Amino acid sequence: MSALLSWSDELSVGIQEIDEQHKVLVALLNDLHNAVLSRHGREAVGPILGRLAEYTRIHFAVEESLMRILDYPRYEEHKEEHVSLIKEVNELHRKFNDEGLNISMNLLHFLKDWLGEHIIHSDRDYGPFFLSRGAKTSWKSKSWLKRLFH
Ligand SMILES: [Fe+2]
Ligand SMILES: [Fe+2]
16 A cells, blocks of 8 residues: 655655654554555544654654754744644544544545654754754664763
8 A cells, every 4th residue: 555655765854863853753654544545444544643642743743852952943943843744633532532523534644744844944954953063873882861862
């Protein structure tokens, strides 16, 4: 089955820890796409949508912490974007649960842009900045903090 969104270098922010989290989001979108295409039904689609909303909140909280710790100058505008993205996915999840909304191909493409455009236009901006503040491109240590910082 074809992927809704394929991982490529275009999506990389240049920091493995963050790329791994973005890959989880991409995988959840593709799971959602597969569940809709194979007509697995609302019982299969609902939990994936829920996980997507939940992991998005976790991921955004991590990014925002890093931005505050590293004193990223565009923190406020990035945070505002996160707030509206979270609202959109929560609203979708709520309509799915309460109003019987179906996840259409249009909605899947909306979610593809919802994630892809934010990574490409906003997340990729902090990559070089984080690296200039000592973030590591990749990790070899098992310690979570050492994965990110020298
Ligand atoms: Fe992100
Ligand atoms: Fe972000």
